[in-house]
Amino acid sequence: MNNDILRLAASAFKSALQRQDRQAILAAARQLIALEAPLGDQWLGLSQQVFKWGELNLALTALNCWHRQGTPANVVNYEKAMILSLAGQTARAQKLVEALPAGFPTEVANAYLRGALAFNLGQLRDAEKEFRRALKARPDSGRSWQGLAHFGTISDADYSAMRALANAPRFDDPEDHAAVENALGLVEHRRGNRADAFSHFEKSTNIVRQGRAYSAEENEQSAQIAGRWTAEEISCLAECPAAEARKPIFVTGLPRSGTTLVEQILAAHSAVDGGGELGLAMQLEAISDGFAPADLKRYVEAGGKLRDLRESYLRLVAERIPGEGAFIDKTLNQSRSLGPYALIFPDAPVLWLRRDPLDNAWSIFRTWMSRSAIAGWSLADIAHHMKLEDRLFAHWKSVLGSRMLIVPYAELVTHPEEWIARMTAHCGLEVEAQQHRFHETSQRVTTASSLQVREPINRRGIGSAEPYREFMRPFIEAYEA
DSSP states (O other): OOHHHHHHHHHHHHHHHHHTOHHHHHHHHHHHHHTTOOOTTHHHHHHHHHHHTTOHHHHHHHHHHHHHTTOOHHHHHHHHHHHHHHTTOHHHHHHHHHTSOTTSSOHHHHHHHHHHHHHHTTOHHHHHHHHHHHHHHOTTOHHHHHHHHTTTOOOHHHHHHHHHHHHSOOOSSHHHHHHHHHHHHHHHHHHTOHHHHHHHHHHHHHHHHTTSOOOHHHHHHHHHHHHTOOHHHHHHHOOOOOOOSSOEEEEEESTTSSHHHHHHHHHTSTTEEOOOOOOOHHHHHHHHTOSSHHHHHHHHHTTOOHHHHHHHHHHHHHHHSOSSSEEEEOOTTGGGTHHHHHHHOTTOOEEEEEOOHHHHHHHHHHOOOTTOGGGGOOHHHHHHHHHHHHHHHHHHHHHHGGGEEEEEHHHHHHSHHHHHHHHHHHTTOOOOGGGGGGGGSOOOOOSTTTTGGGSOOOSTTTTTTGGGTTTTHHHHHHHHO
16 A cells, blocks of 8 residues: 555545535545555544535445454444434345344444334334333433334333433433423323423423524525525526436425425325435535525536536435435425526426414424424524525525425315325326325335324324414414514
């Protein structure tokens, strides 16, 4: 091995990390992998960095280098499972975890990961068994209590244990405490104890907020950039794209507005693959050095090609969703990416979910969304975000016109046959019978809607906030202001 080349590659990687330069980070990482650099445990950090920048296969390749340099297979496979689960490759992750010893890396970590993966795949009995195994190993595993609380199988003894844990907290991680409070909120909600349920949900969000403060300024700035995209800006920069083998279907709307339901209905079609929250916009934004119209203009003027952005996106999609059909991208805050996406994929349909504001806000507030800043939003924060999204909805309705289908959640669940037909036709397809039985499929669901979309369409979500209206007063006042 040429030590000078190795030192240069390592130095280039470190320098690129300091600058957060995506292209340079990936180029240096590829060189270190090609050199089989003797990085030892630093391979794990390198793998996590390249995955942060969207490169799933490269991250897994880096972990293979780590294994070849002496790291035990169990250690490497556990880290692979973690990355695959984050990428939505739930079945692949589950296969790796099930091959590990039950106590590796610890009993609780192993059981919780198995439980979470089984839950996302709809294997509810296995999920409950694994969450209970995690709690047996560590009764203060708040995330395991939260997972278990979804099933409605909390016994009186379970409830007492959770109450004692919440009242005398001894958590290494505050989010375990937040998860227990959320779990208690779910139990009290099912029991009809509105005041207690709301109190627990509020405690949960307050705990999360300590580490994930909502920035109204940053959110407004992001919305302003998205609002600069006009039909004229899009047509001015547009290229005539080559026919693509795969076409994205962009589904957007507020969290908990029904986007997962729409994804499952469309993905039940034989020509459509579910993609979930792909989160790839930041990779294109890094390549073009910004997502405002002026940024894309500079990118093109400097020699950049829209087809390169298109190909980069589709390549990263292919790593996550094998297949040849159309696919769903329902990433959160998709409203902020629609300008570049409308430019890069001029034929891609857009569906925007709209739900009653109070029901939507209540569902956001009470839902535990792991690893998401949304889990710490106060009612006032939710109102602020929803008003920004309302503004962007009006903007994109004007800019995209008939290319954007507005899907009212209440109408979808009240008249499903009509709306399944309309959504499918909007995607250029004909309805298939299995779309009406989407809940019988084995598709993985990695969002908080995992249980709901495994049931037939129902109207339980309509008016769900009404019993909590008096507690939602801070939201109502902020939203109507």
